Amino acid sequence: MLRFDRPKNLNGAELRDELRAAQIIVSDDINFLRDDGQGNLFIGISASYKDKAAEIVAAHNGTTVAPEPTIEDKLASVGLSIDDLKSALGL
Numbered sequence: 001m002l003r004f005d006r007p008k009n010l011n012g013a014e015l016r017d018e019l020r021a022a023q024i025i026v027s028d029d030i031n032f033l034r035d036d037g038q039g040n041l042f043i044g045i046s047a048s049y050k051d052k053a054a055e056i057v058a059a060h061n062g063t064t065v066a067p068e069p070t071i072e073d074k075l076a077s078v079g080l081s082i083d084d085l086k087s088a089l090g091l
Contacts, residue, residue: 002043002044002047004041004053004054005058007058007060007061008061009060011062014060016032018060019049022052022053024045024049029044043057
C-alpha cells in the first residue's frame with residue numbers, strides 16, 4: 001500500500017472512480033484504502049501509479065453527505081419504475 005496525505009473530505013467510492021478515470025488500476029475490494037487516523041491515507045495500488053495518484057488524491061474533494069435520492073431511486077425502493085408509474089396513471 002502506498003501512503004498519501006489524507007484529503008479533508010474523503011469519499012472512498014468517489015476517489016476510486018477518480019483513480020479509475022485516470023487509468024489507475026484499483027481493486028473493487030472495500031479495503032483498497034485505509035485511513036490511519038493520523039492524516040495518512042494508504043491506497044492499495046501499484047508503485048508505478050504513485051505520482052499520478054498523488055495528484056488525484058491531493059485534488060480529491062469527496063462528497064461527505066449522501067446525495068438526495070432521485071425519483072427513480074425512490075420508485076425502485078418500492079419495486080416500481082417510471083414506466084410502471086406512467087402505466088398506472090394511464091399516461
